[in-house]
Amino acid sequence: MILVLLGVLALVVGGCxxxxxxxxxxxxxxxxxxxxxVTAGELLSAGMKGSRGRNGSSSSDE
Known part of the structure; x- marks a missing residue:
């Protein structure tokens, strides 16, 4: 599991x-x-925004 996470981290750093x-x-x-x-980052960002909206809950604790 640690090796997989290190591999993902290396890909992210290399991409940046x-x-x-x-x-x-x-x-x-x-x-x-x-x-x-950049495209992968935008897709992940859009996916996170969409999943937050589907739950019907907001995470603002003001």
Whole structure:
């Protein structure tokens, strides 16, 4: 289980490095990895927003 989590962490960190590198004009493969990373982040973010709305509960404890 720890190895799987370390692998996921390495992919996330590597993706973030590629996003920064692509913003500075890196090679083509870096721009491809950057696009995949940003797209995956947007999909995960949209999925989290959608799952919160489906439960019918809000998490604001003001």
């Amino acid at each position: 490095v590629c996003v920064v590198w692509a913003a500075r004009g890196g090679p083509r493969w870096v721009r491809v990895v950057s696009t995949v990373t």
